[in-house]
Amino acid sequence: MDWGMKNRFSQIIRPGTGRCVMLAVDHGYFLGPTERLENPRETIEPLLNLADSLMLTRGVLRSSVSPESNTPIVLRVSGGSSIIGEDLSKETITTSIDEAIRLNASCLALSIFIGSKYEFQTLKNLSKLVNEGEKYGIPVLAVTAVGKEMARDSRYLGLACRIAAELGAHVVKTYHCADFRKVVDGCPVPVIIAGGKKLPERDALSLTADAIQDGASGVDMGRNIWQSDNPVAMIKAVRAIVHENYNAQQAYDLFSELSGLKSTQKRVR
Numbered sequence: 001m002d003w004g005m006k007n008r009f010s011q012i013i014r015p016g017t018g019r020c021v022m023l024a025v026d027h028g029y030f031l032g033p034t035e036r037l038e039n040p041r042e043t044i045e046p047l048l049n050l051a052d053s054l055m056l057t058r059g060v061l062r063s064s065v066s067p068e069s070n071t072p073i074v075l076r077v078s079g080g081s082s083i084i085g086e087d088l089s090k091e092t093i094t095t096s097i098d099e100a101i102r103l104n105a106s107c108l109a110l111s112i113f114i115g116s117k118y119e120f121q122t123l124k125n126l127s128k129l130v131n132e133g134e135k136y137g138i139p140v141l142a143v144t145a146v147g148k149e150m151a152r153d154s155r156y157l158g159l160a161c162r163i164a165a166e167l168g169a170h171v172v173k174t175y176h177c178a179d180f181r182k183v184v185d186g187c188p189v190p191v192i193i194a195g196g197k198k199l200p201e202r203d204a205l206s207l208t209a210d211a212i213q214d215g216a217s218g219v220d221m222g223r224n225i226w227q228s229d230n231p232v233a234m235i236k237a238v239r240a241i242v243h244e245n246y247n248a249q250q251a252y253d254l255f256s257e258l259s260g261l262k263s264t265q266k267r268v269r
């Protein structure tokens with residue numbers, strides 16, 4: 001890695017610990033005005049300084065984030081399909097490298113759809129993006145998107161993550177699953193997890209703690225943070241797991257304390 005690439009990468013994955021808390025607010029690119037992300041500025045503002053980096057599209061970046069913010073940007077540059085469209089996997093690269101540089105992106109993010117009708121197209125997109133990113137020292141995050149018909153198991157996710165890394169992704173986002181250690185061990189670059197659909201906070205914190213214990217480098221989490229009734233407390237609890245090695249119960253206690261709830265369970269995992 002050259003200096004620029006290393007510098008940007010270290011803004012995404014903390015040097016020394018290799019951990020990261022990335023806040024995902026890119027959902028609108030195919031879901032439209034997702035619940036509690038209808039007004040992105042309102043959702044993002046209280047969380048911005050608590051995230052190590054922010055993942056979003058150029059549209060939301062320009063309209064809803066102050067250019068004076070110091071939070072590193074992970075720019076989603078793939079899209080082209082919607083939740084009601086023909087096929088979600090039919091994505092292209094939507095944002096040029098020149099635009100990403102103008103927007104001072106620290107990382108570029110793109111989805112791949114392994115096993116889908118448009119697998120080839122999305123892997124071609126990834127390869128192209130890595131080539132562009134390498135030219136200018138910008139790392140690439142590959143998002144292993146999972147179609148409804150795909151099993152979220154270690155065999156499938158391991159395959160998707162490995163292919164992403166082989167094509168040159170610098171970091172890979174996937175989902176936690178049983179035998180997640182196999183996914184991490186089979187992927188030569190850092191693996192971070194998405195939170196997925198909103199869960200009760202205790203379950204989302206357990207998922208995070210399990211993933212970290214199984215070797216994940218951190219999270220790229222959205223709905224389980226900003227769809228919580230207490231998003232600030234939630235991101236702080238997630239941070240405590242990722243950066244301070246809290247277990248799930250300790251993190252839930254912290255969440256409860258910060259949100260004015262009382263932790264009722266004393267169990268420590």
Ligand code: R5P
Pocket residue numbers: 024025026027055111143145194195196197220221222223224
């Ligand atoms: C999905 O493709 C989006 O890129 C989201 O960024 C990703 O799923 C993470 O968000 P969540 O934790 O809400 O699943």
